Amino acid sequence: MKTCYWKLxxxxxxxxxxxxxxxxxxQGEVVAFPTETVYGLGANGLNPxxxxxxxAAKGRPQDNxxxxxxxxxxxxxxxxxxxxxxxEKIMEHFxxxxxxxxxxxxxxxxxxxxxxxxxxxxxxxGNKYAQEFIRACGCPIAAPSANISGRPSPTNAxxxxxxxxxxxxxxxxxxxxxxxxxxxxxxxxxxxxTICRPGGVTYEMLTEALGAMEIDPALMGDxxxxxxxxxMKYRHYAPKEPVYLLEGEAVALLPELVAKAVxxxxxxxxxxxxxxxxxxxxxxxxxxxxxxxxxxxxxxxLFYLLRDFDRTKPEVILAQGVSEDGIGLAxxxxxxxxxxxxxxxxxxxxxxxxxxxxxxxxxxx
Numbered sequence: 004m005k006t007c008y009w010k011l012x013x014x015x016x017x018x019x020x021x022x023x024x025x026x027x028x029x030q031g032e033v034v035a036f037p038t039e040t041v042y043g044l045g046a047n048g049l050n051p052x053x054x055x056x057x058x059a060a061k062g063r064p065q066d067n068x069x070x071x072x073x074x075x076x077x078x079x080x081x082x083x084x085x086x087x088x089x090x091e092k093i094m095e096h097f098x099x100x101x102x103x104x105x106x107x108x109x110x111x112x113x114x115x116x117x118x119x120x121x122x123x124x125x126x127x128x129g130n131k132y133a134q135e136f137i138r139a140c141g142c143p144i145a146a147p148s149a150n151i152s153g154r155p156s157p158t159n160a161x162x163x164x165x166x167x168x169x170x171x172x173x174x175x176x177x178x179x180x181x182x183x184x185x186x187x188x189x190x191x192x193x194x195x196x197t198i199c200r201p202g203g204v205t206y207e208m209l210t211e212a213l214g215a216m217e218i219d220p221a222l223m224g225d226x227x228x229x230x231x232x233x234x235m236k237y238r239h240y241a242p243k244e245p246v247y248l249l250e251g252e253a254v255a256l257l258p259e260l261v262a263k264a265v266x267x268x269x270x271x272x273x274x275x276x277x278x279x280x281x282x283x284x285x286x287x288x289x290x291x292x293x294x295x296x297x298x299x300x301x302x303x304x305l306f307y308l309l310r311d312f313d314r315t316k317p318e319v320i321l322a323q324g325v326s327e328d329g330i331g332l333a334x335x336x337x338x339x340x341x342x343x344x345x346x347x348x349x350x351x352x353x354x355x356x357x358x359x360x361x362x363x364x365x366x367x368x
Contacts, residue, residue, distance in 0.1 A: 007173040008164065011037075011132060020175060025139035027172045033057055035149040035163045037177030039130040040101045040186050040203065041156040041306065042163045043072065044171065048145030051113040057145065058115075060170040063152040068118035069145040070103050070186070071125045074137035079125050082109050082143060089213060090191040096212040099129040101182050101203035105190040116145050126186055132177040148185060149174075155240045155306040155341070158183050162310060183303035184333050193217070201333035203302070222336055240305075242312040242320060244272065246342040247356075250324040250335075252349040257323060258282045261289060264319075272317030274308055274338075276301075279323055290315040302330050309341060 009020040024034050031053040033046045044060060046053035048071045058065060071082055076094055079086070083106040086094070093104055108123040117123045125143075128134065137144050148156035149163045157163045160176035167174065187202035189209065197217040198206060210216045249257055257279060264271040265286045272290045273283060280293045292308035294301040312320055322338050325331045339346065346357040 010176040021139035028140040032172035035174040036136045038128045038133040040182045042149040043146030044149040045144040045146040048143045051115045054115045061152045066118050072144040074134045089196045098127040101186045103186045103188045155309040240337045240341040246320045247345045248322045248342040249347045253347050270318045272312045272320035275323040290317045
């Protein structure tokens with residue numbers, strides 16, 4: 004398949020691009036499009052055959068549900084059997100924006116879209132290009148992130164092209180995504196609204212608007228459940244190389260661990276802040292992906308930084324954890340998934356790998 008690549012210019016010529024993209028969607032094809040979070044891989048969410056093409060292009064497990072994207076608040080009515088008071092409050096405060104609501108599913112939503120669940124995730128993106136694209140399609144758009152399943156999500160069109168060229172009908176290049184992390188997912192069907200995936204709309208923002216909120220325990224790595232939202236069950240956001248995430252007091256030992264790797268001739272990737280990078284050994288064996296002092300900057304750049312390791316090709320990657328308040332909860336969720344929950348902590352003066360696997364020899368004496 005030849006993949007069309009269209010770059011938006013922010014002028015009247017964009018209308019023709021959206022017209023062509025809408026035609027492809029109505030023909031049952033898949034089109035990648037920009038949002039404020041990451042690029043989405045979109046198809047007509049009410050067409051089972053079109054949705055199946057998304058799973059095929061990504062290599063995505065069939066039990067991983069998709070999110071339905073709408074261009075007007077009122078469009079949610081056809082996708083759900085009804086909204087409770089919490090869902091209404093979320094719509095009022097956070098839509099359009101980087102948030103997905105899980106709501107009771109209407110019969111019109113195919114099982115392939117919802118992974119057989121009786122609920123469906125619905126999002127009204129805040130990105131103007133996403134809204135224009137969905138309006139041009141004339142239907143709700145089912146869309147996961149536009150990457151090969153398991154890889155870091157794309158926040159620019161070139162990364163989409165790297166993964167999807169020849170697999171989908173078209174890519175719409177709308178520039179870099181602003182938020183950089185997938186949408187916050189909130190289950191409104193539980194007795195207390197529950198965060199299934201943290202994102203740009205933070206726990207603190209939600210509790211201020213709604214009061215009580217819960218965080219799904221599955222976010223800490225329990226895999227014995229049926230996922231109600233994307234990104235809950237499987238290793239995700241991961242470079243090809245193994246990633247180990249340092250949390251808590253263990254972060255301070257990052258320079259020492261890197262020095263050990265250098266001494267043993269290991270080519271090591273390090274994901275860290277610019278302040279931490281200044282403390283690391285200077286060596287060609289140390290391959291850095293750095294962010295500035297702001298966690299918001301890290302959120303926006305995280306997936307690009309992780310993808311960069313596939314270009315520099317270290318043998319192993321060490322990632323610096325951050326505090327989990329505000330946007331930090333979403334960042335740590337993505338880093339834990341990227342590491343496959345290979346988490347290093349410091350307990351009683353000893354480095355411990357939480358999942359019990361054997362660490363590379365340079366890490367613990």
